[in-house]
Amino acid sequence: MSTLKPAAEPESNARVKAVFDDIRATRKSDFVNNFWRYLAFDPQLLEETWAGVKSVMAMPSALDPLTKEMLYIAVSMTNACRYCVHSHTAAARAKGMTDDMYADLLRVVSTAARTNQLLNGIQVPVDDAFEADP
Amino acid sequence: MSTLKPAAEPESNARVKAVFDDIRATRKSDFVNNFWRYLAFDPQLLEETWAGVKSVMAMPSALDPLTKEMLYIAVSMTNACRYCVHSHTAAARAKGMTDDMYADLLRVVSTAARTNQLLNGIQVPVDDAFEADP
Amino acid sequence: MSTLKPAAEPESNARVKAVFDDIRATRKSDFVNNFWRYLAFDPQLLEETWAGVKSVMAMPSALDPLTKEMLYIAVSMTNACRYCVHSHTAAARAKGMTDDMYADLLRVVSTAARTNQLLNGIQVPVDDAFEADP
Amino acid sequence: MSTLKPAAEPESNARVKAVFDDIRATRKSDFVNNFWRYLAFDPQLLEETWAGVKSVMAMPSALDPLTKEMLYIAVSMTNACRYCVHSHTAAARAKGMTDDMYADLLRVVSTAARTNQLLNGIQVPVDDAFEADP
Amino acid sequence: MSTLKPAAEPESNARVKAVFDDIRATRKSDFVNNFWRYLAFDPQLLEETWAGVKSVMAMPSALDPLTKEMLYIAVSMTNACRYCVHSHTAAARAKGMTDDMYADLLRVVSTAARTNQLLNGIQVPVDDAFEADP
Amino acid sequence: MSTLKPAAEPESNARVKAVFDDIRATRKSDFVNNFWRYLAFDPQLLEETWAGVKSVMAMPSALDPLTKEMLYIAVSMTNACRYCVHSHTAAARAKGMTDDMYADLLRVVSTAARTNQLLNGIQVPVDDAFEADP
Numbered sequence: 036m037s038t039l040k041p042a043a044e045p046e047s048n049a050r051v052k053a054v055f056d057d058i059r060a061t062r063k064s065d066f067v068n069n070f071w072r073y074l075a076f077d078p079q080l081l082e083e084t085w086a087g088v089k090s091v092m093a094m095p096s097a098l099d100p101l102t103k104e105m106l107y108i109a110v111s112m113t114n115a116c117r118y119c120v121h122s123h124t125a126a127a128r129a130k131g132m133t134d135d136m137y138a139d140l141l142r143v144v145s146t147a148a149r150t151n152q153l154l155n156g157i158q159v160p161v162d163d164a165f166e167a168d169p
Numbered sequence: 170m171s172t173l174k175p176a177a178e179p180e181s182n183a184r185v186k187a188v189f190d191d192i193r194a195t196r197k198s199d200f201v202n203n204f205w206r207y208l209a210f211d212p213q214l215l216e217e218t219w220a221g222v223k224s225v226m227a228m229p230s231a232l233d234p235l236t237k238e239m240l241y242i243a244v245s246m247t248n249a250c251r252y253c254v255h256s257h258t259a260a261a262r263a264k265g266m267t268d269d270m271y272a273d274l275l276r277v278v279s280t281a282a283r284t285n286q287l288l289n290g291i292q293v294p295v296d297d298a299f300e301a302d303p
Numbered sequence: 304m305s306t307l308k309p310a311a312e313p314e315s316n317a318r319v320k321a322v323f324d325d326i327r328a329t330r331k332s333d334f335v336n337n338f339w340r341y342l343a344f345d346p347q348l349l350e351e352t353w354a355g356v357k358s359v360m361a362m363p364s365a366l367d368p369l370t371k372e373m374l375y376i377a378v379s380m381t382n383a384c385r386y387c388v389h390s391h392t393a394a395a396r397a398k399g400m401t402d403d404m405y406a407d408l409l410r411v412v413s414t415a416a417r418t419n420q421l422l423n424g425i426q427v428p429v430d431d432a433f434e435a436d437p
Numbered sequence: 438m439s440t441l442k443p444a445a446e447p448e449s450n451a452r453v454k455a456v457f458d459d460i461r462a463t464r465k466s467d468f469v470n471n472f473w474r475y476l477a478f479d480p481q482l483l484e485e486t487w488a489g490v491k492s493v494m495a496m497p498s499a500l501d502p503l504t505k506e507m508l509y510i511a512v513s514m515t516n517a518c519r520y521c522v523h524s525h526t527a528a529a530r531a532k533g534m535t536d537d538m539y540a541d542l543l544r545v546v547s548t549a550a551r552t553n554q555l556l557n558g559i560q561v562p563v564d565d566a567f568e569a570d571p
Numbered sequence: 572m573s574t575l576k577p578a579a580e581p582e583s584n585a586r587v588k589a590v591f592d593d594i595r596a597t598r599k600s601d602f603v604n605n606f607w608r609y610l611a612f613d614p615q616l617l618e619e620t621w622a623g624v625k626s627v628m629a630m631p632s633a634l635d636p637l638t639k640e641m642l643y644i645a646v647s648m649t650n651a652c653r654y655c656v657h658s659h660t661a662a663a664r665a666k667g668m669t670d671d672m673y674a675d676l677l678r679v680v681s682t683a684a685r686t687n688q689l690l691n692g693i694q695v696p697v698d699d700a701f702e703a704d705p
Numbered sequence: 706m707s708t709l710k711p712a713a714e715p716e717s718n719a720r721v722k723a724v725f726d727d728i729r730a731t732r733k734s735d736f737v738n739n740f741w742r743y744l745a746f747d748p749q750l751l752e753e754t755w756a757g758v759k760s761v762m763a764m765p766s767a768l769d770p771l772t773k774e775m776l777y778i779a780v781s782m783t784n785a786c787r788y789c790v791h792s793h794t795a796a797a798r799a800k801g802m803t804d805d806m807y808a809d810l811l812r813v814v815s816t817a818a819r820t821n822q823l824l825n826g827i828q829v830p831v832d833d834a835f836e837a838d839p
Contacts (some may be wrong), residue, residue: 036563037292038392039405040570066298070284073293077406083492084287084413090485091280097269102236103277109240110281110420112692113247115383115785118288119281120692121299124708135231137709138747141692143237145754146225147244147253149685150204152780153218154252156648156656156677158171159207161438164200165255168442170831172660173673174838211674217760218681224753244688246424249517249651254424258440271441272479275424279486283417286512290380290388290409295706302710304697305560306794307807308704334566338552341561345808351626352555352815358619359548365541370504374542377508378549378822381515383785386556387549389567407499408508414493415512415521418472421486422520426439427475429572432468433523436576514826517651522826526574539575540613543826547620551819554646558782558790558811573828602834606820609829620823627816633805638772639813645776646817649783654824655817657835671767679773682761683780683789686740689754690788694707695743700736701791 041072050078054085061093068122101130109144175206184212188219195227202256235264243278309340318346322353329361336390369398377412443474452480456487463495470524503532511546577608586614590621597629604658637666645680711742720748724755731763738792771800779814 046052054075055067074081092103104127111119124137132140180186188209189201208215226237238261245253258271266274314320322343323335342349360371372395379387392405400408448454456477457469476483494505506529513521526539534542582588590611591603610617628639640663647655660673668676716722724745725737744751762773774797781789794807802810 036389036568036570037294038389038569039291039402068296068298069293070288073291074287076402077409080406080410083410083489084284087280087485087489088284091276096276097267097273098239098277102239103273105232105236105240106243106274106277107281108692109243110247110278111285112688113244114282114285114289115691116285116288117691117694118293118295119285120694121295121706121708123281124301124692125299133231134709134746138750139231139237140240141689141747142225142230142750142753143232143240144244144692145685145688146221147241147257148248148688149681150218150222151245151248151250151253152648152681152684153208153677154204154250155248155651155653156644156660156680157173157207158653158656159203159252160171161252161255162202164202165259166438167258167440168438170657170836170838172657172837173670210670211677214674214678217678217757221753221757242424246420249423251423251426254426255438255440258424268441268478272482275421275479276482276485278424279417279420282420283413286380286413286416287409289383289385290376290392290412292385292388300706301708302706304702304704304791305562306703306791307559307804336564336566337561338556341559342555344804345811348808348812351623351812352552355548355619355623356552359544364544365535365537366507366545370507371541371545373500373504374507374511374545375549377511378515378546379553381512382550382553382557384553384556386561386563387553389563391549392569393567401499403499407505410493410498411500411505411508412512414489415509415525416516418486418490419513419516419518419521421476422472422518423516425441425475427471427520428439429520429523430470432470433527434572435526435574436572510826514822517825519825519828522828523572523574526826536575536612540616543613543823544616544619546826547819547822550822551815554782554815554818555811557785557787558778558794558814560787560790573830575827604832604834605829606824609827610823620820623816624820627812632812633803633809634775634813638775639809641768641772642775642779642810642813643817645779646783646814647821649780650818650821650825652821652824654829654831655821657831659817660837661835669767675767675773676776678761678766679768679776680780682757683777683793684784686754686758687781687784687786687789689744690740690786691784693709693743695739695788696707697788697791698738700738701795703794 037073039073039076041069042075045072045075048075048078051075051081054078054081057089058085061089070118070122101127101132104130105132105136105140108140109147112144113148171207173207173210175203176209179206179209182209182212185209185215188212188215191223192219195223204252204256235261235266238264239266239270239274242274243281246278247282305341307341307344309337310343313340313343316343316346319343319349322346322349325357326353329357338386338390369395369400372398373400373404373408376408377415380412381416439475441475441478443471444477447474447477450477450480453477453483456480456483459491460487463491472520472524503529503534506532507534507538507542510542511549514546515550573609575609575612577605578611581608581611584611584614587611587617590614590617593625594621597625606654606658637663637668640666641668641672641676644676645683648680649684707743709743709746711739712745715742715745718745718748721745721751724748724751727759728755731759740788740792771797771802774800775802775806775810778810779817782814783818 107123241257375391509525643659777793
């Protein structure tokens with residue numbers, strides 16, 4: 036159940052078709068997942084969102100593609116975003132994340148959440164040693 | 170300003186001293202940061218927390234130490250934990266995170282937050298293709 | 304699947320009936336949505352919650368009704384509250400939110416989430432110029 | 438205290454200068470707030486972030502500028518982003534938000550957080566009546 | 572630094588004075604903490620908020636006052652609300668929370684955050700055995 | 706739908722069997738809920754997580770078992786963790802939480818979320834009176 040009804044034929048809109056074509060070309064796959072199909076109700080929102088995700092996740096950059104997918108999972112878990120957790124865990128597996136790596140990711144993010152709680156509770160003062168701009 | 174006053178000489182407690190000694194030995198440094206000094210008000214809480222963090226962050230595992238620090242930063246940013254952001258950004262830099270890598274991490278986590286919002290708003294149904302257990 | 308079983312005939316309780324009657328009268332509709340039916344397991348919780356929502360959302364105030372519904376959606380998306388997202392998106396549409404307005408709302412809240420992440424990560428100092436009480 | 442040290446003369450970098458010039462021109466003001474000064478450590482991150490914020494917040498769109506600022510505040514409060522709360526509350530006041538409107542915004546977002554909690558706790562099933570795609 | 576400037580003499584407004592008087596009478600103390608002093612910029616917001624907090628926290632109910640304060644701390648830590656963490660930790664101590672109890676609270680809430688992360692990550696299906704309404 | 710497929714016979718792994726045996730012995734029940742069945746894909750993650758939960762939730766400590774379950778619910782609601790809300794509400798009921806107590810818990814946590822929002826919005830300065838370490 037969603038808050039909007041996606042168009043039956045979204046690619047009848049030229050702007051939507053251009054984005055979908057770029058998604059297929061970038062990913063070398065015919066599959067366009069639901070996220071983009073639902074965003075297509077507004078071509079500008081679709082274009083801006085795809086441009087942002089493509090630039091960060093599909094272009095070479097300082098971090099390797101798998102590390103970027105794992106960071107994406109970490110944030111999505113923390114924000115309780117069910118769809119993002121599913122789509123980016125699938126993407127991470129496709130890029131080589133093994134069960135051992137996934138288990139390790141889960142160990143790190145759950146430990147982070149645990150100490151985040153403690154520090155937001157105790158309100159420990161930040162050490163001067165961590166100052167980036169002394 | 171914190172919710173508790175740390176002991177002036179926490180290591181006068183033998184259980185606290187044992188943990189602090191292990192922190193110094195594990196990290197090969199004399200520096201014990203405030204988090205542990207404040208947790209020391211309760212030796213059991215200190216012991217359990219350090220054991221958990223040490224096992225995940227200081228022991229070899231499937232992910233490399235820098236990737237683990239970056240995942241820790243990603244979760245801490247999302248949970249708005251100021252102390253954790255500072256301590257783990259400092260740790261990541263100490264383990265080799267360059268400005269380029271840090272900028273890339275910021276690009277990924279802010280993009281994740283952006284699409285998390287969209288999906289939690291539209292409530293897009295998860296594609297069957299992402300099913301791990303068909 | 305819920306954490307409690309709603310009563311089969313909640314309005315057999317006079318306090319519950321009084322609230323449901325007020326919901327119907329305030330909204331000029333026979334429809335009482337599930338939120339209130341589940342809260343009815345405790346008449347005091349039901350009364351307090353309805354009084355709060357009615358005062359803020361159903362009474363004339365400085366902001367117009369549609370703006371208030373959109374603010375409600377923005378918070379509910381950020382808190383990953385699936386029910387609230389659905390009920391308040393429906394309410395906003397009923398009060399005149401078009402697809403164009405909804406797309407714009409999604410653009411704003413996803414951009415806010417994006418920069419919230421960056422600022423919670425970098426911990427940028429607040430400019431003096433933003434001081435409300437110099 | 439921040440996680441990075443901003444450059445003393447960020448505009449000695451041509452890409453940074455171009456963004457700062459556009460910020461000043463767009464806002465018709467000489468003031469460039471700290472957010473952009475800190476993001477300037479990475480010109481690509483600065484360019485992408487400014488392009489996103491400008492497109493959504495500084496260009497005419499379906500919602501009026503003040504409504505957009507108030508939505509931005511609502512998300513920033515929920516994400517506990519101190520900087521964003523300050524900068525966007527200042528921006529909303531500059532665009533005409535009175536004390537009465539601000540109080541009303543606070544009433545709505547705090548009521549939303551209250552019912553979000555109840556619904557995430559009780560896990561009330563979403564009514565069929567809210568279905569956008571029957 | 573706050574987003575508004577509190578009135579120098581808030582009690583010159585009769586509605587504000589009535590609320591402050593009730594706070595003092597309810598708490599049997601002359602101290603009115605900053606939260607109420609800042610909310611006083613809008614008497615309706617002040618009245619509604621105090622009425623809600625008083626009804627839940629200052630009136631006898633099914634849970635004892637200390638348990639209620641500890642629940643308040645747990646939510647405030649999770650929402651990263653610094654002020655609330657401080658005010659309700661002080662209130663819990665005033666109502667009898669010892670260091671041992673505080674340490675135990677911290678152990679529980681940090682463990683909850685840890686498993687919340689795991690479950691939001693793995694998306695484990697809810698067992699039928701937990702169904703409240705079979 | 707989950708991000709991993711649990712093993713058909715997880716207890717064929719000796720480490721998993723040892724944890725499941727301990728869960729059954731600790732809880733004096735044959736029921737092992739899905740959380741542990743899914744975590745079993747990685748014996749180390751399973752062992753560490755169970756050890757943490759057992760130590761905090763199943764061992765006598767400063768707070769009574771029911772108060773600990775209610776704190777767990779409060780955090781899980783705030784983190785929008787559907788599974789945890791269901792499992793810990795069921796556990797709290799099994800330990801004696803009545804409908805009246807549950808309603809009171811809901812009143813407290815929803816009021817906390819309401820004032821958390823106000824304070825994260827207004828950024829009220831913390832009173833000196835709350836200082837634990839003057």
